[in-house]
Amino acid sequence: MTLSLPSFKNKTVRTLLTATAIAMLLQTAAVPAAGIASAAPAADIKVTSASSTAIYKSFQTKLYKKNGLPEADRYLESKIKQVTPYHATLMVMQLENARYKALTAIEDRMLVPNVQDQMLKIYKWNDSxxxxxxxxxxxxxxxxxxQARDSGYRLIPIEGSLYPIMNYAAFEKYTSYVNKDIKQYIRIMAVETNHISTEDGGLMIGYQDMLNRALNQEQFLNDYPNSNRKQKIQMLLNEYTLYTFYGLDNTPLFDYDTNIMDANAQKGYKAVLQRSSSKDSAFLKKLDAFMDVVSESKFEKTEAVEKWLEENVPVNEYSNYE
Structure with a gap:
């Protein structure tokens, strides 16, 4: 079975670009207080519930003003040591939500033909x-x-155009103050936006890197089953599962002409399985079973391999259709 689905192509990039992005699950009205005590405020600053709440309300006022993202970010950076871990977590997630919501407008302004022409004339590879x-x-x-920079975005080229995407590295200054799951979430998303995994239907990272990212996503879901960002990471893991077992349109796992599994994928999968043999991972167990099946077929995509894929990694189960 060849995976060739328009809605699947470039899914990771689209997830990072789209403003809805599962609507981010909230306008963050309630975040569990449990498990965030480790993100304690600085010892020399006295934090009270009242003072923390006052800062939180002031932050919201700035955040929801028109074009208020830069001011809200500066305010949060200056005040985050003076709030409770609960409010710190809440504000960081609300900042992320607001950045996603504003992303479409910035993207639309940049994709105007004459603006793109101006940008492309002065753009150099990996420009900020x-x-x-x-x-x-x-x-x-x-x-x-x-405005794009100060609102928390970074620039990437995609299929001949320049796009703003979320800059999760800009959230790293807050990771010492937030819930452990949000700290790990930011790290996972920073990897995704710093080094885009797919472009134009092709894989842009190595096979071992791809598997390691999937394992980190799986670990997040195991460690934080009640996280407010669980759905976002689950969607990401779904995409990486399809990349792993099917490849992409322009980086197929099995060659279109010979039906033989990509040699680099074989080496990469075997290396990760060997290195992580003691790891308790449902993802790795599935990959190990898959490699047993393809090994028996001499790494050719036979009917037996296709049947295994249909039964164990059905495309419709892992596709993040909207």
Whole structure:
């Protein structure tokens, strides 16, 4: 069975770009207080429930103003040591939600043809918004680039166009103050946005890296089954499961002509299975069983392999259809 689904193509990038992004599960009205005591405020700052609540309300006022993301971020950075772990976690997740919500508007402004033309003329590989700002004399474009940077986005090229995406590295300054699950969530998402896994239907990372990311996602779900960001990570793991067992349109796991499994995938899968043989992982157990089946078929995609895939990794079960 060849995975060739328009809605599957480039799913990870689309997940990172889309403003809905599972609607982020909330407007973060309730976050469990349990398990966040480890993110204690600085010892030399007296934090009370009343003072923390006052900062939280002030943050919300700034966050929900028009174009308020940069101000809200600066305010949160200056005040996060003065709030309870509960409010710190709440505000960081609300900041993430607001950035997702505002992303579509920034993206639409950047994808206007004449704006894209201007950007592409001055863009150099791996440029940041700051680097591009220094290279343009157009005040309107400079203002747009600055707003995107200060609102918490970074720039990536996708299929010949330049897109803003979430910059999860910008959240790392808050990880010492938030719930453990949100700290780990930010780290997982920073890996995704710092090094995009797919582009134009092709895999952009190595096979071992792909599996290690999936294992980190699985570990998150095991460690934090009640996390507010559980659904987001589950969607990510679903995508990586399909990448692992089917490949992508332009990086198929089995060659379209010979039906033979990619040699680098064989080596990468075997290496990870050997290195992680003692790890208790449902994902690895499934991968190990898969490798047994394809080994018996001499790494050819036979009917037996296709049947195993249909029974154990059905595409419709792992596709994040909207």
């Amino acid at each position: 918004f700051t680097q591009m700002m220094s290279r343009t004399k157009d005040s309107a474009l400079r203002s747009l680039l600055q």
